[in-house]
Amino acid sequence: MTGGTGEFELIDRLRERLGRSDLPVGPGDDAAVLPPSSGPVVTVDTSLEGVHFPRGWDDPAGIAYRAIAVSLSDLAAMGATPGQVLIALGVPPGHERGFWFSLADGVVEAADRLGVDLAGGDVVRSPALFLSVTAIGSLPEGQDPVTRAGARPGDLVGVTGSLGGARAGLVLRGDLESDGPADGELVQSQRAAVTRLIDRYLRPVPRLEEGVAFGREGASAMIDVSDGLLADLGHIAGESGVGIELEPDSIPVDPDLQEIGDLPGAADPVVFALLGGDDYELALTFPPHLLDPLEQAAGQSSVGLTVIGSVVEGEGVELPAGFADPRSGPLGEHGFEHSF
Amino acid sequence: MTGGTGEFELIDRLRERLGRSDLPVGPGDDAAVLPPSSGPVVTVDTSLEGVHFPRGWDDPAGIAYRAIAVSLSDLAAMGATPGQVLIALGVPPGHERGFWFSLADGVVEAADRLGVDLAGGDVVRSPALFLSVTAIGSLPEGQDPVTRAGARPGDLVGVTGSLGGARAGLVLRGDLESDGPADGELVQSQRAAVTRLIDRYLRPVPRLEEGVAFGREGASAMIDVSDGLLADLGHIAGESGVGIELEPDSIPVDPDLQEIGDLPGAADPVVFALLGGDDYELALTFPPHLLDPLEQAAGQSSVGLTVIGSVVEGEGVELPAGFADPRSGPLGEHGFEHSF
Numbered sequence: 001m002t003g004g005t006g007e008f009e010l011i012d013r014l015r016e017r018l019g020r021s022d023l024p025v026g027p028g029d030d031a032a033v034l035p036p037s038s039g040p041v042v043t044v045d046t047s048l049e050g051v052h053f054p055r056g057w058d059d060p061a062g063i064a065y066r067a068i069a070v071s072l073s074d075l076a077a078m079g080a081t082p083g084q085v086l087i088a089l090g091v092p093p094g095h096e097r098g099f100w101f102s103l104a105d106g107v108v109e110a111a112d113r114l115g116v117d118l119a120g121g122d123v124v125r126s127p128a129l130f131l132s133v134t135a136i137g138s139l140p141e142g143q144d145p146v147t148r149a150g151a152r153p154g155d156l157v158g159v160t161g162s163l164g165g166a167r168a169g170l171v172l173r174g175d176l177e178s179d180g181p182a183d184g185e186l187v188q189s190q191r192a193a194v195t196r197l198i199d200r201y202l203r204p205v206p207r208l209e210e211g212v213a214f215g216r217e218g219a220s221a222m223i224d225v226s227d228g229l230l231a232d233l234g235h236i237a238g239e240s241g242v243g244i245e246l247e248p249d250s251i252p253v254d255p256d257l258q259e260i261g262d263l264p265g266a267a268d269p270v271v272f273a274l275l276g277g278d279d280y281e282l283a284l285t286f287p288p289h290l291l292d293p294l295e296q297a298a299g300q301s302s303v304g305l306t307v308i309g310s311v312v313e314g315e316g317v318e319l320p321a322g323f324a325d326p327r328s329g330p331l332g333e334h335g336f337e338h339s340f
Numbered sequence: 341m342t343g344g345t346g347e348f349e350l351i352d353r354l355r356e357r358l359g360r361s362d363l364p365v366g367p368g369d370d371a372a373v374l375p376p377s378s379g380p381v382v383t384v385d386t387s388l389e390g391v392h393f394p395r396g397w398d399d400p401a402g403i404a405y406r407a408i409a410v411s412l413s414d415l416a417a418m419g420a421t422p423g424q425v426l427i428a429l430g431v432p433p434g435h436e437r438g439f440w441f442s443l444a445d446g447v448v449e450a451a452d453r454l455g456v457d458l459a460g461g462d463v464v465r466s467p468a469l470f471l472s473v474t475a476i477g478s479l480p481e482g483q484d485p486v487t488r489a490g491a492r493p494g495d496l497v498g499v500t501g502s503l504g505g506a507r508a509g510l511v512l513r514g515d516l517e518s519d520g521p522a523d524g525e526l527v528q529s530q531r532a533a534v535t536r537l538i539d540r541y542l543r544p545v546p547r548l549e550e551g552v553a554f555g556r557e558g559a560s561a562m563i564d565v566s567d568g569l570l571a572d573l574g575h576i577a578g579e580s581g582v583g584i585e586l587e588p589d590s591i592p593v594d595p596d597l598q599e600i601g602d603l604p605g606a607a608d609p610v611v612f613a614l615l616g617g618d619d620y621e622l623a624l625t626f627p628p629h630l631l632d633p634l635e636q637a638a639g640q641s642s643v644g645l646t647v648i649g650s651v652v653e654g655e656g657v658e659l660p661a662g663f664a665d666p667r668s669g670p671l672g673e674h675g676f677e678h679s680f
Contacts, residue, residue, distance in 0.1 A: 010431070010440035011463055015449060023424070023457055032459035034424055034476065040380055043428040044474060046464045084363070084374055086384040088428065088472035091350070100350035107354060117363055119372040123351055123473070124386045132428035132462070132472040134384060136374065 029147045029239070030077040030223060032136070039136045041080035041145060045071040048091070049129040054173075060099050062202040064106030064131060071133035072114055072224070073206035073280040077224040079146040079215020080137035082208065084119035085111070087133050090126025096293025114206065143215055151221040151240035151285040155311040158294065160207050160281045160303050163229055164253030164269055169197035172260075193256035200254065204280040213297035214284055222284040228277040230327060233309075233317045236285065243314025244285075248274065248323055252306045271326040285311050369579070370417035370563060371477070381420035381477045381485060383413040389432070389469040394513075402542040404446030410566070411473035412454055413546035413620040417556020417564040419486040420477035422548065425451070429472050430466025434601050453646030454546065463525060483555055491561040491580035491625040497649040498631075500547050500621045500638055503569055504609055509537035512600075533596040540594065541613050544620040546626035553637035554624055561626040568617040573649075573657045576625060581607025584625075588614065588663055592646045596653060611666045625651050675676025 015028060025033035031043035049055050055065060072082045087107065091100070111118055119136070139145055172194050207224075216224060221226035221240055223232045229251070236245045248270050257269040287296055291307065296307035319325055355368060365373035369381035387407035389395050397403060412422045414633050427447065431440070451458055459476070479485055511532050547564070554562060561580055563572045569591070577584045597609040626634055631647065638645035659665055 009437055010444050011461075013441060013444040014458065014461065023459060027458055027460045032424070032426075034380075034459060040374075040476070042424070042426060042459050042474075042476065044428045044460050044462050045474070046428040046430065046468055046472070048430065048464050050467075051464055084372070084382070084384060086372075086474055088384045088386045088474075090386065090388065097349055101353060102344065104350050104353040118354065118367055119363060119374060120367045120384050121351075121354065122384050124385050124388050124391055124470075126470070127390075127467045128464070130430065130464075130470075132384075132386070134382075134426055134428075134474040136380070136476075138383065148436050152443050319366055 025145055025147055029149075031080065032073040033078070033145050038139045038143065038145070039294045041075055041078050041139060041174075042134065043071060043074040044132060044134045044222045045074065046130055046132040055256060059202065060103035061106030061109065063129070064103045065110045066202055066204060067131040067133050068110035068116070069114060069204050069206050071135040072116065072208065073204065073224040073226070075137035076206050076208045076211030077146070077222050077282060078137075078139075079211050079222065080139050081212055082114065082135055082137040084117045084136045085133055086120040087118065087131055089121060089123045090128065090130040091123060091177040092126055098334050100233035114208070120305050131184070140212060140216065146215045146219050146222040146284070148221055148223055148236045148239035151199045151242050151244075151311045152235050153242055153311050154219055154287065155315045156246070156288050156291060156307050157233065157244055157246070157283070157309040157311060158227065158305045158307050159229065159252065159283045160210055160298055160305055161279070162252040162254040163279050163281060164257050164272035164276045165197050165200040165317050166204060166280070167201070168254070168257055168260070168272055169194075169199065169201035170278065172322065173201070179297060180206075190260050193259040196256050197254070197260070200256075201278055204278065205328065206280055207282045207303060209301055210298050210303055211282055214294060216284065217293045217297055218290050219284040219286045219294065222282055225279050225283055226277050228275045229283065230274050230278070230317055232283055237316055240311075241267065241315070243312045244317045245308055245312055246309040246317055246319055249320060250308050252304070275326050347610050365434055365487055367486055369489075370414040371420065371475075373418070373479075373485050378479045378483065378485070381418050381479060382474065383411060383414040384472060384474045386470055386472040387413065398472070399542065400443035401446030403448065404443045404541055405450045406544060407471040408447065408456070409451035409454060409544050409546050410620065411475040412456065412545065412548065413564040413566070415475050415477035416546050417486070417557070417562050417622060418477075418479075419483060419551050419562065420479050422454065422456045422475055422477040424457045424476045425473055426460040427471055427608040429461060429463045429668030430468065430470040431463060432466055432469050438624055440534045445562050451661055454548070471558040478533065480552060480556065484564040485562040486555045486559050486624070488561055488576045488579040491582050491584075491651045493582055493651050493653050494627065495560055495625040495651040496628050496631060496647050497570070497573065497584055497586070497623070497625050497651060498634065498645045498646055498647050499565065499592065499623045500550055500643050501619070502592040503565060503619050503621060504597050504612035504616045505537050506544060506618035506620070507541070508594070508597055508600070508612055509534075509539065509541035510618065513538045513541070530600050536596050537594070537600070540596075541618055544618065546620055547622045547643060549641055550638050550643055551622055552632060554622065557633045557637055558630050559624040559626045559634065562622055563624055565619050565621045566617050568615045569623065570614050570657055571617070576623070577656055580651075581655070582655045583652045584649055585652055586649040586657055586659055588659060590646060590648050592644070616667050637644055
């Protein structure tokens with residue numbers, strides 16, 4: 001799933017040439033902040049058939065819902081509240097009207113449940129289904145955005161909810177659709193777990209309230225877990241100029257991953273939690289004295305906050321000595337998806 | 341180029357369900373206006389290989405420049421000044437790095453020349469090259485947006501610059517690339533005209549200063565000419581609940597269209613001006629007493645403003661009796677491109 005070097009250089013070139021913008025927060029974080037200093041917070045995210053969901057995926061409402069939720073998650077990671085979305089939609093030939101009705105229903109459902117207005121759209125005929133969702137939000141009065149660049153040595157590292165479930169759901173769904181090994185061997189309780197895992201992928205819940213609360217309470221850096229915990233914490237480490245020491249045993253693994261055991265690719269659940277993206281939990285850093293108020297903020301919605309490591313002098317994300325680094329394993333390749 | 345009915349119904353369904361938004365100007369105009377009442381002005385537009393430019397088009401800088409210019413044109417049509425863009429980019433396999441460098445250069449060139457910051461982006465691997473450009477602008481202090489809904493009987497109808505050139509450029513470029521009939525028969529002066537026409541398509545100049553000036557001077561309705569003059573004035577007529585009487589003889593036809601004569605499809609230049617979109621001029625309505633200040637505003641940039649008709653009670657866009665309506669002719673079919 002890795003693109004050619006040309007595309008990576010394209011992004012570098014754009015960042016380099018355009019990073020000297022006058023924006024309070026420029027491109028390169030979860031979202032940009034427009035002037036004045038706490039002006040609108042904006043981000044764009046594309047969901048494309050064959051990349052972010054399989055070709056022929058038969059749940060157009062879910063596709064639309066997920067595309068919007070994923071874009072709003074970037075606002076949550078800045079501590080911003082979403083206000084509006086604009087959707088550029090590419091429609092391939094060959095679908096019945098019911099498909100498009102369902103997709104429209106997914107847009108409406110997401111707008112209603114996630115509290116945003118649809119402020120614009122553009123529909124073009126395209127070889128593959130895609131939705132590019134621009135999300136526009138705002139910061140609470142007097143509140144600074146929480147960027148990726150604020151982590152300081154001595155901070156703790158926390159994550160909301162649980163990890164690994166979404167990617168497992170995607171893998172399992174693929175197995176089920178291809179009549180792979182997964183279905184036949186499942187007992188009833190495992191079937192229920194699989195359903196929840198697939199839902200975890202298809203209907204992620206952006207941590208909107210939690211993101212605002214974390215910003216209010218003083219989180220120093222924040223990102224949403226979209227590429228995978230190790231990759232996303234790596235962004236915080238890089239932008240903040242610090243190192244992060246992670247304690248794998250403390251990572252909250254999705255309980256349904258334990259339930260189904262070693263089904264998806266026979267991988268350790270912790271490896272799924274470390275590498276598997278798409279959970280759209282929030283990972284954040286904060287001074288230790290803020291642990292109580294942040295836990296309370298996350299507990300109010302029963303999402304929860306777990307401390308999984310600490311910020312140190314240095315660079316990159318480190319695992320304990322003796323823990324096999326999954327980034328060099330067979331699941332360690334990253335998908336082709338880059339924001340700038 | 342017409343899509344199936346499902347896609348049209350999709351748009352209707354979205355507009356119907358989501359049109360009841362609380363936005364000062366909701367989706368359905370050139371751009372939406374966010375709260376407060378003269379808050380940010382936002383729009384999104386996709387440029388897609390095979391739809392908005394031919395597959396294999398060898399000018400990636402031009403593709404990027406055009407995609408951004410076209411999106412900013414929607415802001416101009418609201419009387420807004422552009423501030424930022426976000427770009428969702430779909431990159432197909434098979435291009436050399438030079439292609440992506442050139443595309444990045446086109447983004448930078450457009451940002452510099454058109455005065456916008458790049459506030460975000462997302463790059464995904466895609467079967468076809470596309471750029472979905474979200475543009476964010478602002479209205480001058482105390483200025484209302486100029487929507488499509490404000491035309492009143494008695495108003496005059498005007499258009500900036502000249503029309504028909506861009507579509508002719510697209511047709512001619514296709515002819516030249518396929519070694520069609522166009523190239524061999526051209527004399528020198530015609531070659532120069534063809535070059536300018538192709539540039540007219542590839543490098544449209546959004547009428548940014550003019551749009552702001554027209555808003556300030558009190559234009560009652562405004563739209564940019566993207567789908568074609570008749571189609572776009574039809575949007576003003578429909579949204580305003582009025583009719584528009586057009587005088588074809590007064591329409592400013594691109595002078596290069598006259599130069600090359602009947603080359604592109606042997607069509608009358610006036611027909612190209614009536615049906616051919618992509619010129620990104622501004623069409624507007626205004627009370628007759630504003631003609632002088634509006635002409636002055638358009639004259640300052642030497643773009644010019646031409647009166648081409650008037651607003652009446654009724655509906656739709658009417659041509660004089662005896663003038664063959666080109667909408668029922670072979671060029672009358674519209675491309676598949678819809679905004680909501």
